[in-house]
Amino acid sequence: MKRIALFVATNLAIIVVLMLFLNILGAVFGINFAGIGGRQLDFGALAVFALVVGFTGSFISLLISKPMAKWSTGAQPIDQPRNAMEAWLVDVVRKHAQKAGIGMPEVAIYEGEPNAFATGASRNSALVAVSTGLLQSMSKEEVEAVLGHEIGHVANGDMVTMTLIQGVMNTFVVFLSRVIGWVVDRVILKNESDAPGMGYWVSVIVLDIALGFLAAIVVAWFSRQREFRADAASANLMGSPRPMINALARLGGMEPGELPQQVKAMGINSSPSGMLALFSTHPPIEQRIAALQARG
Secondary structure (H helix, E strand, O other), X not given: OHHHHHHHHHHHHHHHHHHHHHHHHHHHHOXXXXXXXXXXXXXXXXXXXXXXXXXXXXXXXXXXXXXXXXXXXXXXXXXXXXOHHHHHHHHXXXXXXXXXXXXXXXXXXEOOOOOEEEEEEEOOEEEEEEEHHHHHHOOHHHHHHHHHHHHHHHHOOHHHHHHHHHHHHHHHHHHHHHHHHHHHHHHHOOOOOOOOOHHHHHHHHHHHHHHHHHHHHHHHHHHHHHHHHHHHHHHHHHOOOHHXXXXXXXXXXXXXXXXXXXXXXXXXOXXXXXXXXXXXXXXXXXXXXXXXXXXX
């Protein structure tokens, strides 16, 4: 539940900051960006407002994803390999990146339980990080398959894709919450003043949270589909699905390391269960293994 709350809180925080900025800017220059003032709702102005807030927040998250990932996990980039393991990691990532046709990502290691992730603003400016727990618990072939999975995320453009999906969902949340809030305020509560009433503001706050959770479910569903593609990419890079199947089977018997919300969707594993599975960024490992086995 903690990771769900962080997911919603992060998006809401960005939206709130942007809305406050636009409201202050509007007050200074006498511009009603959201089209809420008065007794008529300006759908065009509200749509533009929702688009700006929704997509700006998503792209800000994308642009700061690498430094945020390093800070939140304590990941240490390998600028100059200090030992044979680090040199091997860099060589494997370089080999996968060349085969996938992308620029060489930064490679990093962080302390933690078995997991890995990829992040970054573009296919040619990415970060691939693995945990010490994963390196200690897997064979080199399995680690190579996991790295192939993360390179698959980068090559498939999953960071940008998920950012666009999140932007669309943010836009709908901002737009619908304000339309419904306006209806509650004007039609149900009969507010006839030019300024939005308390009914509007309360409705918007409640709906931003409620619709934010629904948006999180949609985004998580798309993320789960991208995981199957990343697994397939690993199979292609390795020349066989067997190494990735073995890696997933080993992960299935471990407790996956918790990742910060900013990079969770690009990790290798999570452990969904019950209703929380709707918010999970990863499908069950059994389904992922079955999909790889079906490739033959």
